[in-house]
Amino acid sequence: MTPHTEGLCGRGRVTVFAMFGVVVGYATHHLDRRQIGDVAVVGPLTPGVEWPRLWQLARNCARTTATEEELARWILTQATRSFICGSDRVAQFQDQGWKLEPGGKRVSFDATCANRDHLWTGNLTVEGLTPKQVAQHPTRYQG
Template identity: 55%
Template sequence: MHHANGAEGRTRTCVFAMFGTVFGYATHHLDERRLGEVGIVGPLTPGVDWSRLWQMAAAMNKESATETDKGRWIMLQAHRAFVCGDLLARWEATGWKLEPGGRRIDFGGPWCNRYELWTGKLTVEGTTPDMVAPKPTTYTV
């Protein structure tokens, strides 16, 4: 596990709810080819720390899960929401910013079409207070 340096961009981005918390998911490019090799995921619900995402991943994995296993679970949930359309919002190109100090996982190869996952404090242009407010949930973690 490494700390994410932070990043910002204007890429395909979506917003989804999981266990009552609203998260943002964007892609980031490591070079001018713009392949979207990095998944960016972070909570958008006010007052929710980005470490909540990793607590969810730990709770939903086996006890012996590695940090990479937990990162893969996070990436899979964001990818599932994006692909299955279980979204609160989706933009083909909107601005987002990931603050420095989060967590970075290198998957060691492609996972859900991404090579790395960066998590942390995320902001996404175009979100509204109603959109990012806590959502009702059947399951709690």
């Protein structure tokens, strides 16, 4: 796990979904010219919710002895589930701009998870979302 001090901007497929009431964005980033989307970029979109909330949700839902990599896998699994199944999906874009703010946390996986080698989390913004789409969603579950 490493913190990151640089921001990141990209354009491509973005999945926006609700998780325990928080609206979250999921995009991919390429580290080289192969453009295989080896980095999962995940961050909260709900105003006032900061990126550590993702890790808190993972910690609350994972086993008590889970490692940082296991928590990262949990976060990526939730994002992938929404992308594939449409669970709690708010929006799906094929070609949308997004921005990951400086700060956050980066984790490299020992083995590929959901076709990704890395998870980068941080405060995220996605172009074209309305205030209603990113507002806190009602939920039965507390994460």
